[in-house]
Amino acid sequence: MRISEAAARSGLKVDTIRYYEAQRLVPNVVRGSDGHRRFSPENVDWLTLLYWLRETGMPMKVMQRFAALYAQGVATIPDRKSILLDHSRLLAKRRDDLDRCDEILARKLEIYEEYLR
Amino acid sequence: MRISEAAARSGLKVDTIRYYEAQRLVPNVVRGSDGHRRFSPENVDWLTLLYWLRETGMPMKVMQRFAALYAQGVATIPDRKSILLDHSRLLAKRRDDLDRCDEILARKLEIYEEYLR
């Protein structure tokens, strides 16, 4: 499929996909005879994963390492696993941050209510 | 107190505090006779709030508007309240994103396990 459809399916923007490819985050993107990119379903799954990793705060450098491992095949699965486990710990930390911020907002809003009475 | 202590208490870095002040995000910062910034406890509370808002994804522009309202006193509390309520909805969205990403990681890790068997 074409880049616009890959964007619609993965959640990434067209520009971001091109940027990611330039950063070597997306292996195996082929071109049609017109020079346009063609994305396989596997490409799109990969882009979708990148979308969620980035959306939840994985830095580019880590994604680059992750992509390089992915490009090397199944032998790198243990390394990839440890990257994802690390990220999963980051998610837990983010959730704590959200909770902490929620508390602070709740306190702040309550103080506002007092002023509004 | 001095900027380093304000940084330690708020969670922001020294550089970030200076940057925020330059962006008019921090009203009423006074200077001592040495030209150095002095932060009141109220300043630090404000910085702490900024820290959490930013950490959880509030854009600078919104923080600027929020700070401008804060500088104008209690009459702006309804507007400030609505900014915080909006942000609280953003937090909910982020939490959903984390959950979604968690699911995706879990699936991915399970597939890895199959390869490792």
Add this chain to the structure above:
DNA sequence: TTCTTGACCTGGAGTTACTCGAGGCCGGTA
């Protein structure tokens, strides 16, 4: 057939929110 439209291409500039480095002042200590 010619013209327009729309999706795609590349390369490069612009944006956001910091982050760091250079160079300088000042009060306290060895």
Add this chain to the structure above:
DNA sequence: TACCGGCCTCGAGTAACTCCAGGTCAAGAA
């Protein structure tokens, strides 16, 4: 008196996009 650490400003650098200019090409309208 010489050095040190903490503060200052200004300006450049960074991460991760995001947008724009200028160009190609295929398909449909006039």
